[in-house]
Amino acid sequence: MIGRLNHVAIAVPDLEAAVAQYRETLGADVGAPLDQPDHGVTVVFITLPNTKIELLYPLGADSPIAGFLAKNPAGGIHHICYEVADILAARDRLKAAGARILGSGEPKTGAHGKPVLFLHPKDFNGALVELEQV
């Protein structure tokens, strides 16, 4: 069911420093910061040859990653995103297996403009998993 690893998201406490580090020290292909007010984050995409890293930085008062950074002041790996061909079929298969979908259980439009769902970390080895329909 799951396909490619679409991205690994890393929450960072200092976006400028993280951008400089990935661009200059690690020599990666780092994009420009993109504010995503609907998602409460500023995102920087790092394009690797086979997948992407997304740096996440809080935007606005109710950022969904503010709590994560409060618990992890140095930052940390926030989630991984697997691609699926049919997100509703994926959701139904996961629910039938007893996995919990975060939020309403209905796909939302994610940071890439595509339907996404997040799965409960306690059901997935402590890892927050995003599914994105591609």
Add this chain to the structure above:
Amino acid sequence: MIGRLNHVAIAVPDLEAAVAQYRETLGADVGAPLDQPDHGVTVVFITLPNTKIELLYPLGADSPIAGFLAKNPAGGIHHICYEVADILAARDRLKAAGARILGSGEPKTGAHGKPVLFLHPKDFNGALVELEQV
């Protein structure tokens, strides 16, 4: 400098359950468990179309992931691994930029039989980063 994302490693508290979940619920291509006594882990490779997930489970009394699982009983994303062409050149560039290399600072032979280094998470946004020469 960094190339492909070689893998994402997830430490799991119950390897059989994690294998069943990735194989049956998530429908992924999951390999057989491989004991790696030199590294203190049992590893299961999950082959995605563009990269790998590695499930890590403690092996032996001094497993390097025992402490992580004690702090994260449900498991969690343990590290990400970037490929580099020349690990000594990568190390020297990182050291010159002030990044700390874990351990002796000399590459060791990693779980894939290739030279690896681990970088200090506090220098990399709270994310444990492995570099592997490929």
